[in-house]
Amino acid sequence: MAYNLADLFEHSVDAMPERVALICGARRVTYRELEDRANRLAHHFLEVGLTAGSHIGVHLHNSIETMETLLAAYKIRAVPININFRYTSDELAYVYGNAELDAVVHHRIYSPRIAEVLPSLPRIRHTVVVEDDLGGAGVPSDSVPYEEALSGSGDRDFGERSSEDLFMMYTGGTTGRPKGVVWTHEAIWRVLAGGLDFYTGEAIDDEYQQSRVGSQGDPTLWFALPPLIHAAAMMPTFAALFSGNTVLLESKFDADRTWELVERHKVQILTITGDAMGRPLIEAHQPSRTDTSSLGVVASGAALFSPVIKDAFLDAFPGLLVSDSIGASETGFGGIGFATKGEKQVGGPRVPAGRYALVIDENDVPVEPGSGKDGWFAKGGYVPLGYYNDPEKTREIFREVDGRPVVVTGDRARIEADGSITLLGRGNMVINTGGEKVFAEEVESAVKAYRDVYDAIVVGVPDERWGHRVSAVVQARDGRGVDFAGLEDHVRQSLAGYKIPRLVWVEDTVQRTPSGKPDYRWAQGVTKQRDPDHRT
Known part of the structure; x- marks a missing residue:
């Protein structure tokens, strides 16, 4: 059998030729x-x-x-x-x-x-x-x-x-x-794209299964919001097409227009990339203006999805299924978690351990569940061949653990006693301050939950005494100012004192990549160009 993306699409064409595949504009x-x-x-x-x-x-x-x-x-x-x-x-x-x-x-x-x-x-x-x-x-x-x-x-x-x-x-x-x-x-x-069951890890052994099953039921309407140049949108779109569904596309993201299109087309599944899309969407949502009752699933991946934003979706849409997936271009799908109201989150999401997901230490030895030690998130099973034209980086990222090929992503993680995995943050974005490790994503989640803050990126700024100072570049909500004392009090409620941003810059807009990920290089540039708006 040829498990080839072109073949898999052609199977859907043969099984459901007259179904609508894509909608874009008119x-x-x-x-x-x-x-x-x-x-x-x-x-x-x-x-x-x-x-x-x-x-x-x-x-x-x-x-x-x-x-x-x-x-x-x-x-x-x-x-x-x-x-x-x-x-x-x-x-x-x-x-x-x-x-x-x-x-x-x-x-x-x-x-x-x-x-x-x-x-x-x-x-x-x-x-x-x-x-x-x-x-x-x-x-x-x-x-x-x-x-x-x-x-x-x-x-x-x-x-x-x-x-x-x-x-x-x-x-x-x-x-x-x-x-x-x-x-x-x-x-x-x-x-x-559906060749493994996301929940059991079982492989599909029939290249016609997705199209065959899809042809036996009614199609669902998916709205892929991230750019198709990113796996977070491209691969869900292929998964939808392989199973006979319809995908709605829009040339650029606009929160107000998104809800108009959800109402017009009766969208059932909305694909987003974390807070970068989730926050503007939930703040633009006005039940009195648009009917979004068709929406059943909001699926996020590839970027931090803060508990405060997940809670806002669950409040606005009773019965909504909110998922948060982990993964990367190097790993593909690494696990999926489902939001519950009021959940606590440290760094990234906690997901059930997949069949091929593990946490390893500095010597490529698997970390024991429940040990309390953090390590590197690693993914086995189906992995890439490597990086194109980069043998040195390929050797660094693509390794063997217990004789099996794995990819080590650079994400720090902890494996819990029940086997679930908690993502802590990018290893290259860990801030060492006074001998303590601070994960940028954990601080970002706390800062963005404050009433005056619309968006934030957390970075380390060199400091002679502490090595680095935890610092934040923030975007104020609706252009108003930030109550810095209130921000500090708010963050202290959920984070240890050494994790609190000591320097804060306020920018008109926090810059992100097209896929919604924080642009840390931009944020570091801001910290080098001018003095902070607040220091403590």
Whole structure:
């Protein structure tokens, strides 16, 4: 059997051709229509010399064309590369070059920046431009117009594919240059798109199971809010399509518009990335203005989801299922927890131990459950092949424990007596202050629960006496000021004294990555550029 992403999608097309696959703006495309357009683009790729193993940059925000481009690449066994559309010219040139792109498909709004970097990248021999609704009209581009590229055959005649075909996901992380995580199609399907049961860890042994089961029931409507360039949106979208559901896409995130679309389309499952989307959504929710009674699930992953925001969702939506998943581009799915009212959370979520999840010490030895010791979160089972063009980092992250391959993510964690795993925070964001370890995410969660604070990023600032001082860059709610004494009193109720931010900067907006993760490099830059607004 070929557990290949293109094959799995085609099984859904064959089983449910007339179902609606994607909705974006005024457009609705069925599985048959999505298949036809993806096939046409795939034939265009072949005509211009792209083939199995070619690297195709996907420089696109959320749109139907984004999914068509991904599917077209997989159909010819090429490797689509996700491109962060917020990159500067320097970052873009690095990723284009490091990924060894042969071609790029991009929205017109990004044409000027792409034009800046292409002269230094002669390997890129073909580009295609997609019209967009974000201001790209009138922006010149030398690329082939997307609709012109779809003028050829829509036949599905691409030959056999393999479970070992390559999938690549570039991840920026919190520090350092972006890295390309290389998976096989089967492995990424297993860990993020339904090839393993998320609750039991049991593998699906039938490539037709998702489409077969999906065709026997009514479709559900999923709304993927994060950018499709991130696994937190891309893989749930594939999981929905493999099982015959409908996915709603929007070109950019807007909290008020999200609720309007939930009402209009009767959305049942909402996919978000933690507080970055959860807080503006819950604050924009007005039951008197929109009917959101269709919503049954809010699923978060890839970013901190604070208890105060989870509680707000549970208050606003009686009976709502709120999930919080752990994972990364290097691990895929690592476990899932479900929110209960008033739960306590230290750092990241606590999740039941998955079949392949464990915590290891500095010597790669598993930590005993209930020992109280923290260690490194590690994931076994289906793991990536490594980082693209980075053997040194591959050796560091991809290891063996008890003779089994594992990936060690850089997250600190603790394994509880019942076998569940508590995520404490990123190891490279631990703040050492006076000999004590402070996890940035734990402090962020407490700071963001204060009434005056809308968002916050916590970092360590060098200090001659303490080594580092716990510090926070915050965004005040509705532009008003921050009562610093009140903030300190609030944080003291849940955190030890050494964890309280001693320096606070107030910014108009806290900067985050497109996927909603804190931009720690930006926050560190703020602390270096000017004096804090408050010190204690």
